[in-house]
Each structure stands twice: as structure tokens, then as C-alpha cells.
Amino acid sequence: MAARYSGRRQGRAVWVVSSPVAGEDSGMDLFTSPLMERLAPARHVLIAGGGGGFDVFSGLPLYFRLHELGKTVTLANLSFTQLSQVQGTWPVPGVLQVEASTEGPEHYFPEGWLSRWFARRGEQRMPRAPSIVSLSVVSALEGDYGDIHRTERTRGSTLWINPLMSMYWAFDLMAVARRCLYLEALKDTTTQAQMHLIIEAFRAARPVRPWKDIPV
Incomplete structure (x- = not known):
């Protein structure tokens, strides 16, 4: 089954759904x-x-x-x-x-x-x-x-x-963890509050990209 976006109508997104023809990969x-x-x-x-x-x-x-x-x-x-x-x-x-x-x-x-x-x-x-x-x-x-x-x-x-x-x-999960720059600092934490403090300290020491709306 495939879907394609065909525009908006009164606050509602219109998606056209079609079924695959015989022999076509259904995805x-x-x-x-x-x-x-x-x-x-x-x-x-x-x-x-x-x-x-x-x-x-x-x-x-x-x-x-x-x-x-x-x-x-x-x-x-x-x-x-x-x-x-x-x-x-x-x-x-x-x-x-x-x-x-x-x-x-x-x-x-x-x-x-x-x-x-x-x-x-x-x-x-x-x-x-x-x-x-x-x-x-x-x-x-x-x-x-x-x-x-x-x-x-x-x-x-x-x-x-x-x-x-x-x-x-x-x-x-393991791939995400390998990219976590503060993972080592989290290893000895036992509470959510401790994790929060470490993450906030990490963010405060580095520039954070400004918020951008999704361009749609």
C-alpha cells in the first residue's frame, strides 16, 4: 500500500492511499x-x-x-x-x-x-x-x-x-549511546535529579542551536 500527500483542505491533510498492482512490491x-x-x-x-x-x-x-x-x-x-x-x-x-x-x-x-x-x-x-x-x-x-x-x-x-x-x-540504543557525549558522566547517577543536573551542566558549557520551526 502506498500513500502520497495531495494538499490541505480546511485544516485537514489529504492523503491518497493506493494499493499495489499485481507483482508490485507492497513495501x-x-x-x-x-x-x-x-x-x-x-x-x-x-x-x-x-x-x-x-x-x-x-x-x-x-x-x-x-x-x-x-x-x-x-x-x-x-x-x-x-x-x-x-x-x-x-x-x-x-x-x-x-x-x-x-x-x-x-x-x-x-x-x-x-x-x-x-x-x-x-x-x-x-x-x-x-x-x-x-x-x-x-x-x-x-x-x-x-x-x-x-x-x-x-x-x-x-x-x-x-x-x-x-x-x-x-x-x-547502543548506537545512540555511543553518540552521547555525557554518557560517562551519567554512569554513577542513581536518581533522575542527578541526571538532570549533569545534562543541564553539559548544555550550559556548549552552544545550543537555536529553535527553528519546521518549514511547512
Whole structure:
């Protein structure tokens, strides 16, 4: 299947999708990508939301596909939840186990919501705190483009909804680490605060390229 951009119409990006003709290479999709090839021999896969909040939700398509392939998949998340208000167990320091029965803050607890969704298949909704990331991805999938808002949480800000939001980007972690100029300084850190101080000191000692808007 192929897609080409054909312009914008009333705040909506128009993408024309076509199917390959007989004998034509159908290209690559989520299930035949190099990422899935790398994961093929794995028996247990960890999918972690590294940006906090609802980020782990974006890994659900991978979660279900890997389950279909017979793999054990564990979901994890860098949490913005007030964990002191969560009635859960800590199997190891820094890791809180969340299940469908785990009680936590009513207004914001994405990990609990997701666990209950798996148990009840989406009968409950997160009150007053819809996911900005998830709603932006949905907007992109539906063809929205530009400053499109689906929740009051983004009012007053400028969004750039675009097709890139609906794509998975995969990186080789070891290759990225080799290019990290402050990796050695991070080796002895034990907390997020310590990492933050080292990164800020690194940035302060070097010129940072100015922000530039994407020219579209």
C-alpha cells in the first residue's frame, strides 16, 4: 500500500492511499519492519513509555502484535502520577506494580486506567485528564493537520498535528549511546535529579542551536 500527500483542505491533510498492482512490491509496514525483524528472536519484550504521562499508550499496537506472535510483553511507564497516593506494591526500588485493582489518584492515573482497560476493555474513562499525546495521534491518523485541539488541556498553546505523529521511529540504543557525549558522566547517577543536573551542566558549557520551526 502506498500513500502520497495531495494538499490541505480546511485544516485537514489529504492523503491518497493506493494499493499495489499485481507483482508490485507492497513495501514495508509495522509487521515487516526492521524493528520487528530485530524482535523476532526475543521471547520477552519490555515496552516502556520514556516521556512520562500517557506515552506508554503509544506502544499498544506493538504490544498486541507481539502478543499475536506468542511473545511475553511487559508494559512500563515513566510516571507523572503522584505515586505516594497509589496503593500498590514495590517489587524493587523505583518500580511500582500497577494492576486493575490498584487504587490511585482519581484525577490522573494513566497506568491504573490502562490496567483497568485491559481488565474491562475500556468501560471506564480517565476523568478530566485526557491524553494530549493520544488525542494528537488520533487527529493525525484521521488526517487533521496544523493547530487542531481536541481537549481543553491544550487551549492557549499552538499544536502542529502532522502525519509524522502516526509513525513509529526506531533507533538502535547502543548506537545512540555511543553518540552521547555525557554518557560517562551519567554512569554513577542513581536518581533522575542527578541526571538532570549533569545534562543541564553539559548544555550550559556548549552552544545550543537555536529553535527553528519546521518549514511547512
